[in-house]
Amino acid sequence: MSGYRPFIGLEIHVELATKSKMFCGCCADHFHKEPNTQTCPVCLGLPGALPVPNKKAIDWTVFLGLVLGCRINKHSYFERKQYFYPDLPKGFQISQYERPFCFKGWFDEVNITRVHLEEDTGKLIHRKIEGEKVTLIDFNRCGVPLVEIVTEPEIKSAEHAKEWLKKLQRVIRSLSISDCDMEKGSMRLEANVSVSKNGKLPSYKVELKNINSFRFVEKAIEFEIQRQTELFEKGQKIEQETRGFESDKGVTYLQRSKEEAFEYRYFPEPDIPPIVFTDGELDKIRKQIPELPEEKRQRFVKEYSLNEQEADYFVSNPSAAQYFEVLYLEKNFNLDFRETARLIINKKIDWENISPADFKAEVAVLQEGGLSDxxxxxxxxxxxxxxxxxxxxxxxxxxxxxxxxxxxxxxxxxxxxxxxxxxxxxxxxx
Amino acid sequence: MDIVDNSIRETVDLFKKRKISCQEIVRACFERIEKYNLSINAYLTLNKEQALKKAQDVDNNRVKGRELPPLAGIPVALKDIYSTKNLRTTAASKIIDNYLPAYSATVVQKLESVGAIIMGKVNCDAFAHGATGENSDFGSVKNPWDLEYVAGGSSGGSAAAVAFGGCLMAMGTDTGGSIRNPASYCNLVGLKPTYGRVSRSGVISMGSSLDSMGHLTRTVEDCALVLSVTAGYDPLDATSSRKPVDFYLQDLSHPAIKGLKIGLPQEYFGRELNPEIKTLILKAAQQFTDLGAEVDEVSLPNTAYTIPVYYLIMSSEVSANLARFDGIRFGHAREMFGEEAKRRIMLGTFALSAGYYDAYYLRASKVRTLLRQDFEKAFAKFDALLAPVVPIKPRKIGEKEQEKLKLYLEDYVTGPVNLAGLPALALPCGFWHNIPMGMQLIGPQFSEKKLFEVGQAYQDVTDWHLKRPPLVEEMG
The missing domain is CATH 1.10.10.410 (Arc Repressor Mutant, subunit A)
Incomplete structure (x- = not known):
């Protein structure tokens, strides 16, 4: 299989943890709730009900976009993505197409194509009731704000995809805008995979859907690269198609071929006026951006001469990091950075239970005690x-x-x- | 003539003087309905039990000397595309002939909160698709002035119900002329408010960017009174305006139109306009001149594009808005859609399809901006525009049923107002033989108060609006 280069792009859906849904006042937290108890005329798509956008969800999307280095469309709007499916009560999903809130970003060496906001669909539950096969619909999830992040096809390997996605998950979690829990479905992964012999981006792509763990995304991409490479070697043409992943067998399977592709008939959502951001509003959102894990790691290594492991500890223990930095706010605290870091990491000093002011005294006691005599x-x-x-x-x-x-x-x-x-x-x- | 043939204002006075009770007028309206509805086909669903009970409540409160809200005890009809909680709402379509909404439209809630009595739901072209009232899946609405004629559409049932005395006021919707057209046919005042002035929440959408929630009354004053109730921001409608609502009734007792500049859009007075109707409108223009207004010609140069732009945008929005009628949660399967709904779904689906979108929907949206700019330019010089509502001689039931396209073309005088989101007030200005004929006053956005003043000044010196259909006049 040498000589074949994979092109991998990722599409990530993340449910935002807002209190209410995207276009109505219903509770957005739908996990393990009694079916159809969190619905209203709007999210049930009843005639005459109109969507009113959730400002917080829009702000959070822009916030995420800024964190992912995106440019922001100061003049943006929602569109209707039309297709029929029983879990989509209006017959269209309110999404974004021509003007997503965020575009052209960059995160951890991968270009981000766009970050846009849409609404989640309901859930279909296939059951057998009294011997009859039925499909039940739960609309609790319908209308929950859903952010879609799309990358350029710059992911280099299955493993790279996994690692990059893990980092993305960490960042989104650090922003407290989503729990990004794949088991609960609040983070969902899709990968677009194609392989090329000449190193140029091929004209087709295979979309891998329904992947619910980082491990599976790695396996699915690995399998897909292998499958496509083998087809190439047999001289076969690879079709643009959508494939699912069967985790027990570790294989992908055909879900929808190119011929069955949807025609979505996007057009601007007339029920929602365009959304316009002023520079002042964007600045306000920008100011809320916290230091990101990667930035923090790098800063701790550089500023305090710590090694990667030590820096990692502070990245994953924000309260320890804060304590550490507070110590050095006092001008005459001049204990070696790494010495202090070790005292905190190894819990030589019970820093969680003493004030930074007392820490210094403890250091002195410790130093004397260490050279006991x-x-x-x-x-x-x-x-x-x-x-x-x-x-x-x-x-x-x-x-x-x-x-x-x-x-x-x-x-x-x-x-x-x-x-x-x-x-x-x-x-x-x- | 009877108590049900009065204006809202007159009725409120009679209530106050204890000359009549609310129960009396509600019963009298139901008597009219029993007498004429079978032949006119305005009401589809009656709310009799509830209405009588509410009427009794109003009377009890009046006896107790309680302060009553502005529309207390006034019988009202609702076009059957206004959602009414637990009261069947069909959109005059068989596909949802069994639909019981779980909630009421904002406008319905507002009317109920000021004491209006909901008499029932009235017929219209199914899903408001049409300009004659003949596209209803429950049969055509007949014109109370002459049962051989259409009542206009799509809010034909609303107009007919007021005209024959089945209520004192009716809510309609206007997407391309659907309130103004039947108002003209039935000798009523009809308001298409500024887009965003009245909440659309709970009203079954036709063309979301065009739909306006308005009403039909017998006088301009009643029209202003009702708008004072229905207008205002609604947190359930993101397109509703936060602009404060004007005091519409404030200056109606002394309407000032001296020096007011009224424009006559030349393009609306071309050879498509029936000469007899033209004469009626120009006569009204002369009356405005006599009242001290300055009337002059104005040009809206992009008028010729109205029909293609309107039908592309409207049908595109219709095709998406009707997607929710899938028979899964309510109503029946999609084959139950009527012919006209199917036609518009097809048109809109094509217009939005890949490869056609740019040439159709997108191009239409751009031309729509030009049409809007035409009005902006006109309103830089004029306070209001005067135009016909129905440009061709009134239609008989079943006449030219086959010529759908020709029917579409008649919207060129009403459609531009919706494309530009403007308010327009239709009011009676004469008769074409025995069928009433209306004119419309078009103003800049949120100029309803001014339009009412102009309309009031006209009604102060004319009596067209006081005429009632022969079948009503003949009642002793």
Whole structure:
């Protein structure tokens, strides 16, 4: 299979954790709720009911777009995406097409095509009731705000897809706009896969749908690359189609061929006036952007000379990170950054239960306790001085930098703070 | 003539003076309905029990000396595309002939909250598709002035119900002329409000960007009174305006139209306009001149594009709006749609299809902007425009049933108002033989108050609006 290059693009749907639905006042939290208890004329698509957009969901979409480095359409609008399906009561989904809220972004080395807002559909439940096969519809999920994130086909491999998606999930969670829980369906993944021999983006793509874990997305893409490569090698043409993923068998299967593709007949939603953002409104949203995990990691490595592992700890423990940074707000706290980091990470000091002001005192106690005996320290210094007469002589002749060598010797024998070692050595030498 | 043939204003006075009770007038309206509805076919569903009970409540409150809201005890009919909670709402279509809404339209709730008595639901062209009232799946509406003639449409049942005394006021909807047209046919005042002035929530959508919720009354004053109730922002309609509602009745007792500039759009007075109707409108123009207004010609140069633009945008929106009638949650399967609904679904579906969208829907949207600009330019010089409503001689039931396209073409004088989102007030200005004829006053957005003043000034010096159909006149 050498010589074939995969092109992988991702489409991610994320349900926003707003209190109410996208276009009505119904509760948006639908997980494990009694079917059809969170509905109204609007989300049931009853005649005459009109959609009124949820401002918070729009702001959050723009917020996410800005975090993902997107440009924002200051003049945007919703459109009707028309298709028939029993879980879509209006016969169209209110979505975005020509002018998504966000476009042309960049996240973790992958270009983002667009981030737009739409409404979720209802849920079909296929059951057998009294021996009869029936399909039940639960409209609780219908109208829940749903963000769609689309990437350019720049994902390099199945593993890359998995890792990138994990990072995306972390970022969205850190914004507290969605729990991104794949088991609950609040994050859903789709991948567009094609392979090419000449390194150019092929004219077809195979859409992989219904994937509900990072592991499965990796497996589905792997399988698909293999399948398409084999078809190529057999000299067969690959059709544009939609395929599902069967997780038990680890295979993809045909769901819909090109001929059955929908004609959505998009047109601007006349029930909702265009949405216009002023610079002031965008600035207000921009100011709410917190430091992102990757930015924070990099900053901790650079600013505090920590290693990756230490920085990671602070990224995943925001309260520890905050404590750490507060310590250094006090000008005369000048303990080595890594030393402090270790004290916090290893919980040498019970920082969770003491104030940053008391931390300093604890450090002093710890340092004294660590070298439990001043006598011990003096003894060690004496041994080093006695054992290195040449260095001592050089020092006394005025070569004061030889003290560094002596400190090093002393530290070989005992884990001591270099400053304290220097102080002790100087006591003997002078 | 009877108590049910008075205006709302006169009826409210009679209530106040205790000359009549609310129960009396509600019963009298039901008597009229019993007498004429079979032949006129205005009411599809009656709300008799509820109406009589409400009437009794109003009377009880009046006896107790309670302060009563403005429309307390006034019998009202609703076009059958206004959702009414637990009262059958059919859109005059067989596909939902068994539909009981779970909620009431905002306008219905507002009317009920000011004491209006809902008499029942009235006929119209199915889903408001039509201009004659003949497209109803429950049979044509007949004109109370002459049963051989149509009552106009699509709000034909609304107009007929008021005209024969089955109520004192009726709600209609106007997407391309559907209130003004039947108002003209039935000698009534009909208002198509500014788009966004009255909430659309709960009214079955036809063309969402065109639909206006208006009403038909006997006088301009009644019309203003009803708009004071129905107008206003609605959190359930994102296209409703937050602009404060004017005090429409404030200056009606002394309407000032001296020096007012009224324009006659030349394009509406071309050779398509029936010469007899033209004469009637020009006569009204002369009366406005006599009242001190300055009347002059004005041009709306893009008028010729009205019909293609209107039918592309309207049918595109219709095709999407009717998608929810899938027979899954309510109503019957889609083959139950009538012929006209099917025609518009097909038209709209084509117009929005890939490869056609740019040439049809998108192009139409652009030309719509030009039409809007035509009006903006006209209103830079004029306060209001005066135009015909029905440009051709009134139609008999079944006449030219086959010529659908020709029927579409007649919307060129009413459709532009909807495309531009403007208010227009239709009011009686004479007769074409025995059939009433109306004119319309078109104003800039949110100029309803001014239109009422102009209309009131006209009704102060004319008596067309006081005439009642012969079948009513003949009643002792």
């Amino acid at each position: 001043q006598v011990e320290l003096a003894k060690a210094a004496k041994i080093v001085v006695d054992g290195n007469p040449k260095a001592v002589a050089d020092y006394r002749k005025g070569k004061t930098n030889t003290v560094g060598f002596l400190v090093g010797q002393m530290m070989k024998k005992t884990k001591v703070d270099p400053n304290l070692a220097r102080q002790e050595l100087l006591k003997i030498l002078e």
